[in-house]
Every structure is written in structure tokens, then in C-alpha cells.
Amino acid sequence: MTLPRPKRHELGFADYPFFRSLSTELCQEIYNSSRVRQYNRREQIRGMTLRNGDAVHVLLNNGIAAEELVHHEATTLRFRYQGHCLGDSEVFTDSKPPLAIAVTKTVTMAVPLDVMRGLVRKHNTLMRTVSTSMAERLRSNDRVYMMFARAPEQRLCELFIELIDKTGYPTREGTRVDGPSQNDLAQALMVSRATVENTLRSLRARQLVRTEYRAFVFPDVAALQKVASAVPPAVVAPTAGPRMTD
Template sequence: MVTRLPKSDPLNLTGVFRREVPMPPGSFLSLLPDSLWSSLLTTDPGSGAPLYPVCYAKDKRLPLGPGDETVYLTLTGCVAQRRYPYGRGAKEPVILRFRGAGQLLGEAKLLDPCSSVETVCLSDTWVLPYSADHLNRLLGRRGGQGRGALLASLEERNRTDEMIYGTVTRPPLRRVGALLHHLAVTAGTGHPDGSVRITGPRQTDLAEALLVSRSTVENAVSVLRTGNLVASSYRRFVVTDPAGLARLAGVPRDFRLSA
């Protein structure tokens, strides 16, 4: 293994590289066979350069524009991806989705090198960068098992996105609760007392993702605080009772945090 880890390791990157840290269920890394994990950490056969993890600081953009040729495997952190299907006009809709550990970012570049998506790190985010060509070669090894894991993770992600972001007829409290639970699963950090900390997203980000007003999110978070399900401060939420939040939000059992 040639991956060089930072001297200080507060996010347990060492455990991530040893596959000792569970990845969110349904994510690419959770579905990737052990036999292929070591392949993702080897030297790039195209350039000969070793693969080192890179940290992008909070509010920095990942270089995923049309002229960039790199895709990123998220190891820790939380990012917001925005798409502008009708252009960037002031009144045009914006699609915002949150992504966390174990997810591949910029996967469309595996098919179209000119694709792009605006990706902003909401917290300090560790990623493993790959050239699109290199990753395509890796995914094709061992009978395409890696490609199968990626396709399965994208299907899981699409279904989850529909459940979290697309159910606009559900009550706002349940929608906000489900999104916070989703963030706890995909981008949260667990603590021994059972709580889960989510660092990075703001209430305005939640409102933008759910296509509701900020006051709607504020009111929902206030109810969750009163019920001792969530604590919050600027760019930080702590899910103090994951099971209770899941029940209130009506989260299907398959998407609940492990006990």
C-alpha cells in the first residue's frame, strides 16, 4: 500500500484504509468487494504516481468542472452538489443533494469527460482522487465486480434521493427529520453515547435541498430540539436520539442507523 496518511488522524483515516470503519450502507465503498479495495490504493499505472488522500477544506470546491479529468472517492466529510438543469437564471430551479463517505463524486466523467457538477465541501473532506481513465480500468478488473458495485450504489443513491428529496407531499417536520437522519447515516460521526454529529450543512442548505423556506426548516428543527431528538448550532447538528428521529420521520427500517 502506497497511500500516505496524515501525521494527525482525528478522523481515523487509518481505519478507513484498513476497512475497519464501516461505510454508510449502500455506498460504493460498502458494496466494493475486499478483493478490489487494495487495487484502489495502488500506484496509478498510467502516470506512475502514488495515490494519496487529499483534504479539501470547508467551503472549497472540488475541481469537477468540464475541463477537469479527475473523479473523487469520498473517505470522510460532507459535500453539497448543485445542478442547474435550466441554467443559472435567478428564478430557475437548483437541484441540491448532499453526499458523504463512501460515495464516488463525478462518476459521470467515467462516461463523458466533459461532464461537470458544482461540488462544495461543507466540512473538511478527505477524498482519494483518480483519473477517470484509471478508475475505469480498475472497475473493469475481476470480471467487472467494481463496476457492478458502482452501479448498485448509484441505484441505491437514486432510490434514497427520491425518498428523501422527492416526497414533497409529506409533512415538513417529517421531511426535515428524514433529511437529518439521512445526513447522520451518510455523513455523520458517531459517539459512544449513541449520538451522531453532522458537521457542515446549514439550515439554508437543508431548505434549498428540500425546496422549502428557511422558516419551515427552522420551525421543524425547533420542534426536534424541543423533543430532545436533535441539538443544533451554526453548521452543526447533533442527532441525540437516532431511533426516535427515525420513528418521528417515518424512516423505513432499511435506512435506519445501526444500533
């Protein structure tokens, strides 16, 4: 659904990390080239099957989007949040745009890819901003999604901490996160749905999470953080047995 264009001062560019290092004039130029649209839950934002699906999208509201990445026929999810840029890497390459869907109601500012490429060539500050967006995304991927050596409980808590930081809001019962399903969490961490269910059962037993319809509530975020940051026990190498002599 295309929304009425907000006035520039209503948009508040300073609220979004992507725009903070850019001049007011450049922000206005990007804004004038874009369209603002709202996507409902599970609606497709980007992808090869969409007309103009190769546009670059900056997420504007407190929603969650997910990019589906395919690696050798295996599909994984990466969550994106307010101020993140969908399609930043395609500004510099001709790779196919990954599928992006709205996990919650999501509002984006969409700039046609060819327009964004032209602006990047014209403005060095925008080139640095897009490059920084890519670098921060890769660092987040490594920290949140790629810790395969850690226990599933730690990995899920780390992802929950990320979701809380980006989209959580306080309620009387604790901090609440809306949107991701158990299937989403399993795809994001590249584990089975059963692993996520068993891990959530353990966290519920310790009163670290409450599960509701399309939502998670965290009564004690500090305790959740301790689980996420716990140092795994060291693996002790077996000692050599006594040497046999003749």
C-alpha cells in the first residue's frame, strides 16, 4: 500500500542511522527520488518476481523485515530493522535481489536501484554510507547468526537480545517483541524447528521468556543477556597415557 508522502520534517532523517551522516540537501534528493509504502505481515517487499523489485528500501518504522538468502538450496533468514537498508550490496554488484518479506507491518522508503547507483556515483558521502551499511550488516550476521560452536540456547538468546534491542517495547509483564515465528527463528539460526521448540521450553521453565501468539515476552532481559554471553566450558584435550618401554 502506497502511503501519502510524509513531509520531510515529519520523516525525521536524524532518527535513522542510514541518513545521519548525510547532508540535508542529499537527504532531500534521496527523498524526492523515493516512494513510501507500507507492507503488511508476510507481504513481499523485494524479489525477482516483483515489478521494480530491485529497488533499495530503507526501513522507516519500528517493524521487522526478513531477507531470505539461498546457499546451495538451503534458505536462511536475516532480520532487518528500522534504519537498515535492503539492497545495499546490489548498489555495487549485479547480484539477484534476495526475497525480502515483512515479518511485521513495515514501512519503507524505496529508491529505484538505478537512481541509487547514480546518487552513489555522484556523492562520496553516500557511497561511504552504503558501504558502512554493508559492513555493519556483515558484522551483525557474524555476531548473531554464525556462532555455530555455541549451544542452541545461547544462540537463541543472542538473537532475542538483538530483537529486543531493535524492536522491543516495555509492557507490565516485561519487554515484548512482536512478529517472528518459531519457523522464522529456526531458519535464521539454521537449526530445526524441534531445536527451537526444545530451547524455548527450557527458557520458559527458567522464566526467561513467555510465548504468546506471534510474540515473545521477556520478564528479565538482564538474565537473558547472561545466558547469551556465558562463556562455554573449555574443551580439555585428553592427556597421553604412559609411554610403554621395552
